[in-house]
Amino acid sequence: MNIHVAPRSRTSFESGPAVVVNNLVRSYGSRAVIDRLNLRIERGEFVALLGESGCGKTTLLRALAGLDSIQGGRIVAPRRPAVVFQEHRLLPWDSLWRNVSLGLQVPDARERAAEALTEVGLGDRLDDWPRNLSGGQAQRVALARALVQQPELLLLDEPFAALDALTRIRMHELVRELVANHQPGVLLVTHDVDEAIALADRILVMRNGAIAFEHRAVRDGSTPISRAELLGELGVNSHSPN
């Protein structure tokens, strides 16, 4: 696996973590969905977050994105994170380059958007409309929109869940490449155990509002974590016939 490509020339002036979370509490009424959670993600580190539905994965991601208020603890990040959602959330009334440069405060926004779109293989469709894209293409534009912000932290909320299997595999390769080039810290929320194994340097399993299991992938040829072991952590007995 080539995920630890030597960091490119893009130097980060300070090499701190992409995000540090201390004793995070997020509750709805009296029920704490996230209960004193701790997490640290380094720049260039790819972290996958697994967990049953309703365990608080997406809630954690939304808190990190600054979309929800938190009731306790601290989130420290050097810059605003970029987010790719499950739906592409492209503005249907804007061309692709306008979509990618949304919120970009630079004079050469179009050039920057063009670069990002080229990186995801859509450099020839700057002026096209989102409605002319397939699901996978739209999600690639969403990736470009996130990366053009040069985020220290990239939050991916099940971005491949709605794609067909073949497109998903291609997207995995693309994401791996992009992350290797840009070196953001990544938090990928997913249901897909295989996706987590394929992409992540570190796999976390969330349970009862906190990190219940952590596995650091060893990518130098030693045995990676088995699917069955991870499924066991998720409360699925993988020996049952299916």
Added chain:
Amino acid sequence: MSNIELSDIGRTTIGADEEPSSQNGDNARALASTKIRLGSRGLLLLSWLAPVALVIVWEWLAQAGWLSPQVLPAPSKVIRTAFKLATTGTLLNDLGVSLLRAAAGFAIGSVVGAVLGTLVGFSRIAEAAIDRSVQMIRAVPFLAVLPLVIVWLGVGETQKIFLVALGVTLPIYINTVLGIRQVDPKLLELGRVQGLSSIELIRRIILPGALPSILTGVRYALATAWLALVVAETIGAQSGIGFLAMDAREFLRTDVIVLTIVIYALIGVAADSIARFLERRLLAWHPNYGAAR
């Protein structure tokens, strides 16, 4: 009896799929060939067939003396009248006056409607303060306030422009509020994630998202503006298309009356085309409006 019918039905429905009876097959072939022969141009011609035929029959009936010119003058007579009034009479002046009233009323009404609608769309406080009153006014057919408006403003220009503006304000207001409320909250969330300021959020996401609804409001407003103008000009006007019609009524000039009706219709069609053009231009991105690419 019922047995036979049932089996008959059964055979036709099944047979149509696999082995059509000769009669069914002929019908199907005839239908298919009509479809092939009539392209989009053919269908366009067909759609104009009935109206053109109607005018021809009307002309013929008038020429033959079956229709009294006092009841309904021939179309050719109406056209001649139009030319005469345009060259020697006040038709163009009256037309200009009417259009100016409509434009002024539309401009005032749409600004008021858009401003109120935007306020209410964004602010719950503004909604609490404004919306109920507007909804109560909406319950009144706006032409019903005409006597009151005449008492307030007389029968001058102000009364006419006011009535048009009143008719325009409500549809614009309602559709602006609706449009802003219907903007996809997921896109608003995205705007926040991308770090947009409130003003950018309005400019890049909320207004474009609300635009289809606002333009629907504009189309309604154009229709009501026209209606308001007809009514306003019919009562105590000294100029304008409506005045022309009322004046002609006194002298039993049916040809002029018909002409004014036709003019009202043509301008209504023109206004609607403008609205459609705006929709196609501004909503090119929208699958339901934009030209197919």
